[in-house]
Amino acid sequence: MSRPLKLIGNAGSPYSRKMRAVLRYRRIPFEWVRQNSAEAMALPKPKVPVIPVLGFVDENGECTEVMTDSSPQIMRLEEMHTGRSVVPTDPVVAFIDYLIEDFADEWTTKMMYHYRWYYDGAIDKAGRLLPLHAAVTVPDEQWHSMTDWVTERQISRRALVGSTEQNRPIIEDSYVRLLHLLDAHLTEHDYLFGTRPSRADFGLVGQLSQLTWWDPEAVAVAVRESSRTVVWTEHTDDLSGLSVDGDAGWCDRDSIPSTTLALLHEAGRTYAPFMLANNEAFDSDTEMLTCTIDGATYSQGRFGYQRKCLAWIREEYAALADADRSAVDELLRGTGCEQLFL
Ligand SMILES: N[C@@H](CCC(=O)N[C@@H](CS)C(=O)NCC(=O)O)C(=O)O
Structure with missing residues (x-):
């Protein structure tokens, strides 16, 4: 059955x-x-x-x-399930893949939430459309009250994920840099780690499915800054028809594209200081975390789930064989991500 x-x-x-x-x-x-x-x-x-x-x-x-x-x-x-795995076969590449997936899940999600609930066009669109997802037949009165409820609730939660006036330039500048980095990559490659998609591709595409197709202000930035990323996001949303031959198609540790490694610098500049400051806030029993990103002060309330994410990624790092860990260290050196594993 x-x-x-x-x-x-x-x-x-x-x-x-x-x-x-x-x-x-x-x-x-x-x-x-x-x-x-x-x-x-x-x-x-x-x-x-x-x-x-x-x-x-x-x-x-x-x-x-x-x-x-x-x-x-x-x-x-x-x-x-074994076929069409999304985890690269080389453990060093798999670790870098996991790190970029976590950067996508825990940092680029701030861009997504910010562009949805900060700008008027996005707020209006999301407020109207999101309540209809449960059922398009919802009566008007109920629909409008759900619009008010979801809009107020989500706007009130912006600060929880870091979308504040103080952090706005940090989050928006990081979005534009991410688009430029992906654009450079997609000029030559379809996916981050070879000719087949991995966890990191899907992590990014999840957030970008909203940023580059849904929220009007974020879509406009994406179309202008990296049209390739917009179309890539649409393609990667459904790759059921992509041919993959067994374990073929992955790069190995010595052939990770330089444009993929460049994403580690963006993670090292934003996600890494944020994740460390979040952890530190729990260690020191402080409700707010503060860190310096790009010379500016970033702050938000601490977040328990992201502390767990850091612990998990450190466990993965510790579980690497010695030679693999040294190869990972070599790839992370100078990116800012190495501070996560000191
Ligand atoms: N770490 C989770 C995050 C899932 C998550 O945050 N989901 C959001 C929607 S995208 C949610 O359900 N939030 C509940 C809420 O807003 O109350 C994952 O990787 O799936």
Whole structure:
């Protein structure tokens, strides 16, 4: 009996789009279940109410297990299915891939949230459209009250992810640099680590599915600064038709494109000081974190999940064989990312 997985998500959610793109590329049978739909309501709830949720169906056809968080979801899928893996075969390349995936998930998501809930065009669009995702038939009165509710709630949460006046230039400048870096890469390559996509590609594409296609102000910046990135994002959203031959198509540690390594400098400039300051805020029992990014002061409230992310990535680093760890150190030297592992 075929037992497709359930992916409960929302088209306006970057991590949902990341996971849907992974499942499509991997040709793993799944059902896309819209958040808040009748079908979603009938499924078990995860411990933490976030999307995307991956649901596993047992031999009786019942969805009995659900899990959250896209990075562990991807690794669970790697255990269940072998073909069309998204983890590079060289452990050194795999580590760099994981680091860039985490940069996409934990730093570029600030761009996504900022461009959605700071500018008037985006706020108006998201406020109108997001409530209709549950059902387009929602009565007008309910729709309008949901518009007000979601708009107020999300704007009030901006500071939680760092979208403040003080941080705005840091986040927006990083977005433009990211577009330039991807543009340089996409001039010569389709994916970050070879001729097939990896976790890092999907992590970036999740956030970019919103930034480069959805939120009007962010879309305008992307079309102007890197048209290639806009189109790449659309392509990578559904790679079910891409031919991949076994484990072929990955670069090895000595052939990582320089334009991919350049992304580590952007991560080292932004994500690394942020992740360290976040960790430090927990160590010193301080509610707010503060760090210097590009000579400017960045601050926001500390975030528990990102402390876990740093611990996980440090575990991966510690688990590398000695020779592999030395090769990783060599690649990270001078990027700013090395400070994560001191
Ligand atoms: N680390 C999670 C993040 C998931 C996440 O933050 N999802 C957001 C939507 S994109 C959410 O559900 N937020 C709940 C809320 O806003 O209340 C992942 O990788 O999937």
